[in-house]
Amino acid sequence: MDFSSIDNGRSGKGLLFVISSVSGGGKTTVIGKVMEMMNDLRVSVSHTTRKPRPGETDGKDYHFISREGFDRMIESGLFLEWAPVYGQKYGTSRSAVDAITGIGFDALLDIDVQGAMQVKEAREDAILIFLAPPGEEEQERRLRSRGTETEHDVDKRLEAAMRELAFMEEYHYSVLNDDLNDAVHTVSSIIRAERCRNP
Amino acid sequence: MDFSSIDNGRSGKGLLFVISSVSGGGKTTVIGKVMEMMNDLRVSVSHTTRKPRPGETDGKDYHFISREGFDRMIESGLFLEWAPVYGQKYGTSRSAVDAITGIGFDALLDIDVQGAMQVKEAREDAILIFLAPPGEEEQERRLRSRGTETEHDVDKRLEAAMRELAFMEEYHYSVLNDDLNDAVHTVSSIIRAERCRNP
Numbered sequence: 390m391d392f393s394s395i396d397n398g399r400s401g402k403g404l405l406f407v408i409s410s411v412s413g414g415g416k417t418t419v420i421g422k423v424m425e426m427m428n429d430l431r432v433s434v435s436h437t438t439r440k441p442r443p444g445e446t447d448g449k450d451y452h453f454i455s456r457e458g459f460d461r462m463i464e465s466g467l468f469l470e471w472a473p474v475y476g477q478k479y480g481t482s483r484s485a486v487d488a489i490t491g492i493g494f495d496a497l498l499d500i501d502v503q504g505a506m507q508v509k510e511a512r513e514d515a516i517l518i519f520l521a522p523p524g525e526e527e528q529e530r531r532l533r534s535r536g537t538e539t540e541h542d543v544d545k546r547l548e549a550a551m552r553e554l555a556f557m558e559e560y561h562y563s564v565l566n567d568d569l570n571d572a573v574h575t576v577s578s579i580i581r582a583e584r585c586r587n588p
Numbered sequence: 589m590d591f592s593s594i595d596n597g598r599s600g601k602g603l604l605f606v607i608s609s610v611s612g613g614g615k616t617t618v619i620g621k622v623m624e625m626m627n628d629l630r631v632s633v634s635h636t637t638r639k640p641r642p643g644e645t646d647g648k649d650y651h652f653i654s655r656e657g658f659d660r661m662i663e664s665g666l667f668l669e670w671a672p673v674y675g676q677k678y679g680t681s682r683s684a685v686d687a688i689t690g691i692g693f694d695a696l697l698d699i700d701v702q703g704a705m706q707v708k709e710a711r712e713d714a715i716l717i718f719l720a721p722p723g724e725e726e727q728e729r730r731l732r733s734r735g736t737e738t739e740h741d742v743d744k745r746l747e748a749a750m751r752e753l754a755f756m757e758e759y760h761y762s763v764l765n766d767d768l769n770d771a772v773h774t775v776s777s778i779i780r781a782e783r784c785r786n787p
Contacts, residue, residue: 562784575784581774582781585761 401429403490404583405512407498408576409505410520411550415531415566419520420499422573427580431489432497436462439477452485470500470507481508495580502553509559516583518576519560522550523567600628602689603782604711606697607775608704609719610749614730614765618719619698621772626779630688631696635661638676651684669699669706680707694779701752708758715782717775718759721749722766 410416424430436452438459447453454462459478462468471480481498489496498508508515522531533543557563562579566572609615623629635651637658646652653661658677661667670679680697688695697707707714721730732742756762761778765771 558786561786562781563786564784575780578777578780579784581777582761585763585774585778587757587760587762 401493402495402584403493404495404580405486405490405498405508405515406430406495406580406583407500407505407508407515407517408520409500409502409517409553409556409560410566411502411522411553412546414520414522414550415569415572416499416520418569419566419572419576420497422569423576423580424497426573426577429493430495430497430580432499433481433485433489435479435481435485435500436468436471437477437479439479452482469511470498470504472501472503472507474501479504495584502556506556506559516562516579517560518562518564518579519557520564520566520572520576521554521557523565600692601694601783602692603694603779604685604689604697604707604714605629605694605779605782606699606704606707606714606716607719608699608701608716608752608755608759609765610701610721610752611745613719613721613749614768614771615698615719617768618765618771618775619696621768622775622779623696625772625776628692629694629696629779631698632680632684632688634678634680634684634699635667635670636676636678638678651681668710669697669703671700671702671706673700678703694783701755705755705758715761715778716759717761717763717778718756719763719765719771719775720753720756722764 408416408420420432424432434448434450434452436454436459438454438456441447441451441453445451445453456478459471459480462480462482463471467482467484468480469483469486471478473479481500481504486496486498498504500508505517509517529543529547538546564572564575564579607615607619619631623631633647633649633651635653635658637653637655638650640646640650640652644650644652655677658670658679661679661681662670666681666683667679668682668685670677672678680699680703685695685697697703699707704716708716728742728746737745763771763774763778
């Protein structure tokens, strides 16, 4: 009997995980901590039409690409998912995911609800995790505490969050982000569990 | 929005978990450690026709019952699963499970492969976990190290183990028990993940 295909915690399967949340849901912090804890997991690098910000590296933070280049990639069907966000386009190329899963690592996509639904359609093996915000009040507090947005922007984001929440049941898992450690522990548990799930 | 139904780590759903292994697979040790770590999880108390051993308490270690009583329970369809083992009968009553899940705890059944297949048939919501032994040699060493069995018994158990292993793919999860902490971590991760899985 050969049990080398059973991996507790380690992978080797090249699974595809998607994590989404709503604005102010605390997704970026949770993903950062999960990445510190887990082996064999890589965040897929997205393509974007927006300009690099100071300190951002092409190919690491994003694949920065022209609008024309992005549109050509759409036409050629090279994206697993893409979406327009505030006048720019963001997308996950199939090859960015394949570069991770092809060498036996698991890929993690940090994308919004509309992107996640596209991935679900294209890849029925994808495992979708929704990070639920701790409640409307806390979420509003988080958005305001950024201090970078106007009252109108905060209202717009809260509205968008309510629309996004309606998709939660389309995800395989819902993780409540009311406590950072707890949420990180749960997300890494899901990844660990899925790695030893039988086909 | 009400997120009270999302529980990271805690339950409230009354899930049904089944853990099986093969002889010498180290299941009892793993389950003991998992029980220390997890909240809201209870091992279901089985019925048996065998006599109590010194130190065993009726209703805690087993529900001890006469052969006639056991057979009447079978006829009345009160068992979720049952099996003859070495001339005695062992079974899990539906009410033993309901007593746990009815108050929102998760039930854990520590049963063999034939019992697990009965549960899978009766309860399609059951979550089946197979603890795979670390390999034939290590398993044989474990069986012999008990020192309580004859060469013939060890051979018989190894044969049975090979038959049981063929059922592994019928389980939802396969956990390799080559390292105790690793196996305990993985089983508790599966429980934690299943608790926030969407229906």
